[in-house]
Amino acid sequence: MQNSPRQPGYFLKESVLVRRLLFLVIVSLAIGLAAAVAISPLLPDDAAAEGWGRLVPLFAQDQAVRRTTLASAAGLLATAFVLFRPKKTVKPTPS
Numbered sequence: 001m002q003n004s005p006r007q008p009g010y011f012l013k014e015s016v017l018v019r020r021l022l023f024l025v026i027v028s029l030a031i032g033l034a035a036a037v038a039i040s041p042l043l044p045d046d047a048a049a050e051g052w053g054r055l056v057p058l059f060a061q062d063q064a065v066r067r068t069t070l071a072s073a074a075g076l077l078a079t080a081f082v083l084f085r086p087k088k089t090v091k092p093t094p095s
Helices: 010-014 016-042 051-061 063-084
Strands: none
Touching: 016 051, 016 063, 051 063
């Protein structure tokens, strides 16, 4: 059967640009999660913060949240490298 754009997953299999973009997005998310865990203890602790500001003390103080976030970042990295890394092209050897 010939590859056609109507087949499911066609663009993920054929487009190197899409694969690289997804790889970079997922790796960036993983780095962002790890950075949030690393930087949060250094930021000021505002007890009266509301909304998203309550996440900083949570990341800074709760060990379970920090471990879960680091495990999630590792899972995202594994997913990116397994599913979306650019495939190596094999050059034919001259005979």
